[in-house]
Amino acid sequence: MEANILIKQGRIITGQGAFVADIAIRDEQIAAIGTGLPEKETDRVIDADGLFVLPGAVDPHTHIQLDTGIYRTADDWAIGTRVAAAGGVTTVIDFATQFPGQTVQEGVRARHDEIGDKALIDYGLHCMLTDLPASDAELRQWHADLLELGVPASKLYTTYRPNYYQDDDNLLRAFRAAAATGVLTMMHAENDAIVSAETARLVTAGQTGLAFHGTARPALAEAEAVHRLLFLAAAARAPLYVVHSSTAQAVTLIGQARRQGQPAIAESCPQYLFLDESVYAGPHPERAIMQPPLRSRENVAREQALLQQGWINSIGTDHCEYTLAQKTAVDDFTKTxxxxxxxxxxxxxxxxxxxxxxxxxxxxxxxxxxxxxxxFGLYPRKGALQPGSDADIVLYDPSGMQMITAGALHGVSGYTPYEGMQVTGRVRMTISRGRIVYDDGAFPTSGGGRFVPGTPVETAALPW
Ligand SMILES: [Zn+2]
Incomplete structure (x- = not known):
């Protein structure tokens, strides 16, 4: 399986710069980067002239094979990681859930068992905490246990009663445990009282069609929760990672805190950068049922500007493959x-x-x-093109325009929210630890992905 590959004359883009060079892969790692690297002892030479050569994407927010207890996505780890490879993603960081009654070890072990040997690319895990122990000492031990498991981040929610919701006291306790151990807390930020009350008003008014999904979850709910989380995390001296920041106001609050020295990280997602709430009034609101919902066109423009100005630190997808049938089973946003x-x-x-x-x-x-x-403590094994890094590489062909259409994608949801949109170029090849896992529409191999343990974040060292 392992081979020596030479990628010749690609336009290499890293986080630090851009240059034309060759990359030599030996077994699973990058052996050398330079010009005129020798072809001898190479099993395969890939001519990358005209192609961009990037470190494979590290998607820090995916929900492959998600089972919430109410709904289950249609994919599994073989399908989900194939989709990732086709998208130039070489590492996904997904979630293990600590279900009520479980320890974090049990939750993480169960997720490893689900994944088995199905993954095509490497993966890390965060741990969703649902049922916090009453004892602070035990909660701190849970966080220490996560680090032992190679899981350096937890995830908590400010909403979704009764399964995931944490009240402010639990949030503060969790932030303190995280600060004491070095775990990074990822937060879903929506004020539960606001979204619950808005939803109840819509239900009373009989306005439960999918078109009302966005109305139920106003932008203010996110901004309020982010504001509060920043305050609580600062009080606990805990680093904070806000997932899927959908509003410019949330991103701004996080960035202002960061500029004052607080370790606060804003993640956004493509849907909040390229889609707006007009989808809900259109013929296919089912394509945009997600939390948080899509926002106003004006907000999208401001979110893009904040991205350009450096206020967004990380992009994840929040990928989740419910099928079109699940999305359209009933025209009721409370049941979708x-x-x-x-x-x-x-x-x-x-x-x-x-x-x-x-x-x-x-x-x-x-x-x-x-x-x-x-x-998430994977660098420079992941996220870098340099000798010694894992040979996780994507070759992107910038020529030509492609139309995004569900039929051409490799997932099982049967739709894409980006149907009909034009994009520049396409992923030509994806290499995961030296294995070609996606090659111009084909998947030459299966399995082989491994768990990559993360180490605790050193927020002071993060370059923004
Ligand atoms: Zn998510």
């Missing part, structure tokens, strides 16, 4: 599972944005690869 497929379209959409002059390609690489790898 939230989450959209996004792994395969993220890089093309972001490359299109960047290559039109809106974002330096080095910054794109930071956002989709280097920064997530650093934040």
């Amino acid at each position: 599972p939230g989450g959209i497929p996004s792994l395969e379209t993220s890089l093309p959409l972001l490359f299109t944005f960047a290559s039109s002059g809106k974002l330096p390609l080095t910054r794109l690489v930071q956002l989709i690869s280097t920064n997530p790898a650093r934040i």
